[in-house]
Structures are given as C-alpha cells and as structure tokens.
Amino acid sequence: MPSEDQLQKFIEFCRKNGANLDERISFKITRSAGVTAVATSAIHTQDPLISVPEKLLITRELAEKEFGVNSATVSSGNSNALLQLYIAKMKFEPSAKPFHKPYFDILPDTLNQPYFWSLKELELLKGTDLYLLLKENLRRIIREWWKLLHKLQIDAVDKEIYEGLESSEDFDVLRYVCDYREKHQSFSWKSFAGYLWATGIFTSRAFPRLVIDKACSDLNEAFLYPVVDLLNHKNDTQVKWTFEHEKVCFITSETLKEGDEVFNNYGDKSNEDLLLCYGFLQESNRYDRTRLTLRLDSETIEQALASNLGMTKENVIADDCAQFLITAQDPLPNAVANFFGYLCKLKSEAEVSLRSFLEGQDELSSILVQKLDFFKVRSKFSPADREGCNPDVIQMIKKYMSSERKLIQGSLEYLQKRQKDILKSNSALMVSFKSIFKMDRKFADSLLLSFGVVKYEDLVAKNRLRESLLLWIVRAANKDSYPQKFQYTVPEFIFDTFQEVSGSIVIEKNDVAEFMEFYKNLFPGLTEKIPEVFGPGNWGIRQFIVADTVMDRVVYTRKLTHEPYFIVRVPFKL
Numbered sequence: 347m348p349s350e351d352q353l354q355k356f357i358e359f360c361r362k363n364g365a366n367l368d369e370r371i372s373f374k375i376t377r378s379a380g381v382t383a384v385a386t387s388a389i390h391t392q393d394p395l396i397s398v399p400e401k402l403l404i405t406r407e408l409a410e411k412e413f414g415v416n417s418a419t420v421s422s423g424n425s426n427a428l429l430q431l432y433i434a435k436m437k438f439e440p441s442a443k444p445f446h447k448p449y450f451d452i453l454p455d456t457l458n459q460p461y462f463w464s465l466k467e468l469e470l471l472k473g474t475d476l477y478l479l480l481k482e483n484l485r486r487i488i489r490e491w492w493k494l495l496h497k498l499q500i501d502a503v504d505k506e507i508y509e510g511l512e513s514s515e516d517f518d519v520l521r522y523v524c525d526y527r528e529k530h531q532s533f534s535w536k537s538f539a540g541y542l543w544a545t546g547i548f549t550s551r552a553f554p555r556l557v558i559d560k561a562c563s564d565l566n567e568a569f570l571y572p573v574v575d576l577l578n579h580k581n582d583t584q585v586k587w588t589f590e591h592e593k594v595c596f597i598t599s600e601t602l603k604e605g606d607e608v609f610n611n612y613g614d615k616s617n618e619d620l621l622l623c624y625g626f627l628q629e630s631n632r633y634d635r636t637r638l639t640l641r642l643d644s645e646t647i648e649q650a651l652a653s654n655l656g657m658t659k660e661n662v663i664a665d666d667c668a669q670f671l672i673t674a675q676d677p678l679p680n681a682v683a684n685f686f687g688y689l690c691k692l693k694s695e696a697e698v699s700l701r702s703f704l705e706g707q708d709e710l711s712s713i714l715v716q717k718l719d720f721f722k723v724r725s726k727f728s729p730a731d732r733e734g735c736n737p738d739v740i741q742m743i744k745k746y747m748s749s750e751r752k753l754i755q756g757s758l759e760y761l762q763k764r765q766k767d768i769l770k771s772n773s774a775l776m777v778s779f780k781s782i783f784k785m786d787r788k789f790a791d792s793l794l795l796s797f798g799v800v801k802y803e804d805l806v807a808k809n810r811l812r813e814s815l816l817l818w819i820v821r822a823a824n825k826d827s828y829p830q831k832f833q834y835t836v837p838e839f840i841f842d843t844f845q846e847v848s849g850s851i852v853i854e855k856n857d858v859a860e861f862m863e864f865y866k867n868l869f870p871g872l873t874e875k876i877p878e879v880f881g882p883g884n885w886g887i888r889q890f891i892v893a894d895t896v897m898d899r900v901v902y903t904r905k906l907t908h909e910p911y912f913i914v915r916v917p918f919k920l
C-alpha cells in the first residue's frame with residue numbers, strides 16, 4: 347500500500363497535469379481495500395467526477411517508445427505483454443525516471459491475488475478449480491514473458507523457471523514462484539517475478555483501450571487509467587467511462603451521501619474471476635458461477651453434441667472434456683441435465699428416455715454431493731493449517747469455498763425439486779415396486795417365508811430388493827399360467843418388454859455362469875417351499891437372465907429413496 351504522502355503527491359501530480367477531480371471526493375487508505383475514494387459531501391450529478399488527460403494514461407505507445415518496437419510484433423498471445431513489461435521496468439528499474447513516477451510509486455508492492463500467496467496458503471486450495479486455473483495461468487504467463495524477452499533480445503534474470511517448465515511436465519510452477527519470491531526482497535524488471543507483478547497490476551487496474559480508441563479491434567487491449575483506478579468495485583454500480591475533449595471521464599449515476607464510498611464497476615464477475623484478477627471477492631455475488639467439468643471419451647462428447655441436448659461447442663473445452671456453468675440464476679442448465687440423461691441412455695434406447703433422464707439426474711446428483719462434501723471438508727482449517735498463513739488469505743479462501751458450496755447446494759436443491767416434479771407429472775407412466783408389493787399380497791407373503799421380510803422397507807434393509815424385483819418380473823411374465831388370476835393388473839409394458847427381450851436375447855455361457863449362484867440359492871427351494879407362487883409357468887434360469895435385461899430397460903431406482911419404479915419406455919421431452 348502507498349503511504350499517505352505518496353498518495354497526496356500523486357493526486358497533486360495529476361491535478362498539475364490537467365486532471366480534474368471533483369472537490370467532493372477524497373482518497374484515503376484503508377486496511378481492507380487499500381486506497382478508497384469517499385464522498386465528502388452529497389453527490390448526484392451526470393457530470394464527470396474525474397477526468398484525466400491523455401498524457402497521464404499509461405498506454406502501449408509509451409511501451410513502444412521505451413523498447414523501440416511495435417507492440418503487435420512482440421506481444422504474442424497477450425496484446426498487453428509489452429505494456430506489462432514496461433510497467434515492470436518503470437517500477438523495478440532504479441535508473442528509470444518516468445514522467446509518471448508518482449503513479450508508479452502508489453502502485454501496491456504486494457498484491458492480493460492468489461499468484462502472490464505463500465505456498466502453504468495455496469496448498470489449502472488443492473483440489474479446487476481455482477488451484478488448477480492458477481497453475482494453468484502461471485504456465486501461460488511464463489511462456490508469454492519468455493517469448494517477449496526473447497523477441498526483445500533481453501536477457502531474462504531467472505531463466506530457470508522457463509527451462510524448468512519446458513523440461514518437465516512435473517515442474518511445480520507454484521513452488522518455484524513462491525520460493526523465488528521468498529528468496530528475493532526486490533526483483534529485477536527482467537525477472538519473471540517482476541513481470542508477474544506487472545500482470546497482477548494489469549489484471550486488477552487496466553481499462554479497455556476501446557474507451558480511448560474506438561478503432562481498436564482487440565477487445566483485450568488495455569491501458570492504465572490513473573486516479574480512476576483508485577476506485578474500488580461494487581456490483582451493479584452505474585458508471586460510465588467516456589472520452590471527451592482528449593480526457594477520459596468517469597461518470598457515476600449513483601446518488602452518494604456524505605461519507606459514501608465512490609465505487610467503480612469492474613464488470614459482472616464471478617468470485618473466482620474477482621479473486622484471480624483482483625484478489626478479493628463479493629459476498630452474495632449474484633454474478634457468481636462455478637463449473638462442472640467432466641472428462642469423458644471424445645466420441646461420447648461428439649455424439650452428445652450432435653444429439654440436440656442443448657449443448658454447444660462452448661461446453662466442449664477439450665476433445666475429452668465437457669464443461670457446464672452453474673450460476674445462481676441458472677442452477678441446473680438444461681444442457682447438463684440433458685447430457686446426463688444422454689449418458690445413461692441404453693444402447694436399446696434410441697433417444698433419452700424418461701428412465702434414462704431420471705437415472706442421469708441421480709448420477710449428476712451424486713457428483714454434486716461429492717463436490718459439496720469436498721468443500722465441506724476442505725473449508726475447515728485446523729490451527730496447524732492456519733499457522734503461518736495470512737488471516738486475510740484464510741478468510742478469502744473460506745469465502746471462496748463457501749461461495750462454491752452455495753452454488754452447488756443451489757444446483758442440488760433445484761435438481762431434487764425438478765426430479766420430484768418429473769416423477770409427479772409422469773406418475774401415469776410409472777408404477778412403484780412398493781405399490782406392487784402392497785397389491786400382490788401373495789408375493790409379499792412369499793418373501794416373508796423366503797427372506798424373512800415383513801414389510802417393504804425390510805427389502806432395502808436386508809438388501810433383497812434386486813432379488814425380489816427379479817422374482818416378481820418372472821412372476822409377472824408367468825401371469826397367465828396361474829390357476830387364479832392376479833387381483834391386480836400387471837402393467838402391460840412390463841409383460842411386453844419381457845416378451846420382447848425373451849424373443850431377441852442371445853444368452854451366452856458367461857451370462858448363465860453369472861446367474862448360477864443367484865439361481866441355485868433360490869431354486870428349486872422356492873418352488874418346493876411356496877409352489878403356489880414359484881411353481882406355475884417357467885422359473886428356469888433363462889427367465890432370470892431375461893428379467894435382468896427387463897430391469898435395465900424399465901426399472902429406475904431412485905437413489906435418494908432406494909425406491910424402484912417400473913417406467914413405460916417413452917422418450918423424455920428435453
């Protein structure tokens with residue numbers, strides 16, 4: 347953080363060089379948000395509160411002049427690379443005496459973004475998306491820095507970081523960067539640490555060049571905007587940045603009272619973006635979002651893309667990787683729900699069916715529960731975890747984890763509600779095994795004799811659900827062989843599916859081997875013990891192999907309640 351003196355010198359320097367700062371704004375330094383602008387009396391105006399002449403801006407032209415090159419020819423990948431190197435030089439090169447020195451003096455030496463945390467602090471993030479992103483971004487920035495220095499024929503000070511990165515896939519970038527920072531009190535502008543600092547300054551303070559250059563075609567190109575970059579962020583603040591009479595103007599539509607903070611608006615950012623780019627997060631951030639990333643084989647992803655699931659190319663971040671965004675507004679995007687329905691589709695199902703959709707929701711729910719558990723466990727820090735860590739960083743990690751948890755919890759709740767609704771609205775197409783158990787008293791009694799099951803719930807408790815389902819399916823297939831008609835109607839689709847499978851199934855030796863133990867445990871014992879239920883019709887092993895496929899096709903067992911439903915095979919309207 348700058349000193350009060352540096353801050354006042356900077357403001358004076360700006361005023362002297364043509365910046366207009368409304369007299370009703372004053373700047374102070376706070377512990378929680380660094381330099382902060384405050385209204386000293388009520389403000390409600392559409393006139394610019396701050397206007398800054400072009401000569402105070404830090405633009406690519408300054409960097410081009412300093413290095414004698416065209417930025418576009420040396421900045422590969424990031425159009426701001428040369429300007430970032432310029433900022434590092436102006437900050438860390440003692441012999442540099444830039445016109446903008448009072449500005450460089452107020453730029454914070456230490457930044458709050460995770461790139462500048464200690465290794466111990468970073469390790470608390472292991473397993474999160476943030477941790478992966480950090481590593482990925484660092485690798486990208488190292489390469490960008492190295493290429494830039496190479497093109498400018500500048501000798502890099504810590505070559506090892508680039509060499510390490512390129513020589514081994516296991517190179518620990520985070521460790522290297524943290525160790526380097528620990529060992530060096532001050533950096534050379536030619537070091538990666540210096541460039542990383544400048545990148546952090548840029549991501550937390552730069553404005554789009556489009557504001558001052560309407561012809562700029564690169565939306566990522568940016569410049570530094572002294573004074574206005576002292577304003578902190580608040581979601582939804584109504585502000586405008588305009589370029590009038592060679593000055594860049596800051597206008598706020600907010601009505602401010604004396605003592606109110608004058609905020610800027612950095613955009614509708616998620617907490618992850620805020621943390622990575624700015625080093626803080628917003629509680630109850632309505633722009634928050636998290637990602638659900640799934641690694642699958644590329645063929646499945648390709649086929650899913652072509653299956654009208656609402657998935658777009660944006661959901662495919664690598665050949666073998668699909669990604670979906672979860673937000674507070676859209677906690678369960680259709681594309682992800684449909685995709686899971688698609689993943690649970692059987693080969694025998696031409697499209698996503700009601701059954702496969704419901705099963706897909708259960709799979710998705712398991713993944714969300716796992717994620718939730720991860721954050722629950724990982725957001726509890728022991729005194730040993732906290733030891734040596736900056737309490738502000740611990741707070742940020744906790745907030746990040748709790749915001750992730752909130753989003754996942756929201757998604758899970760939405761999913762459970764939606765699943766309930768689907769079960770309710772499709773009740774005419776399904777019958778629960780529980781209701782069959784209640785209707786088929788003879789069958790239920792036979793289970794009491796064979797498995798000691800008194801009530802339906804015991805089937806789950808005694809782990810006899812699958813056997814009971816298979817037995818009932820075979821009984822249903824044999825319905826016409828009983829001397830007395832059942833007192834209820836066996837749903838036709840179950841009977842028909844059995845006939846269909848029985849007519850087409852090819853039974854292999856290993857299918858028989860797989861079922862042998864199950865079968866021998868039950869038969870001929872059951873037929874001898876309860877012939878009125880397990881006698882009529884065909885109770886051979888083949889019937890059970892068929893029943894098993896019938897189960898795959900028409901039974902959905904709800905994970906939450908362990909309750910199996912027989913479901914008519916219908917496409918699910920996505």
Ligand SMILES: C[S@@+](CC[C@H](N)C(=O)[O-])C[C@H]1O[C@@H](n2cnc3c(N)ncnc32)[C@H](O)[C@@H]1O
Nearest residue numbers: 379380381550551575576577578579624625626
């Ligand atoms: C454009 S600068 C704003 C000026 C900054 N306060 C300073 O000291 O120079 C952006 C930085 O300000 C801080 N900041 C901005 N908005 C904040 C907020 N709402 N809460 C906490 N810190 C904030 C973060 O450190 C961020 O990286």
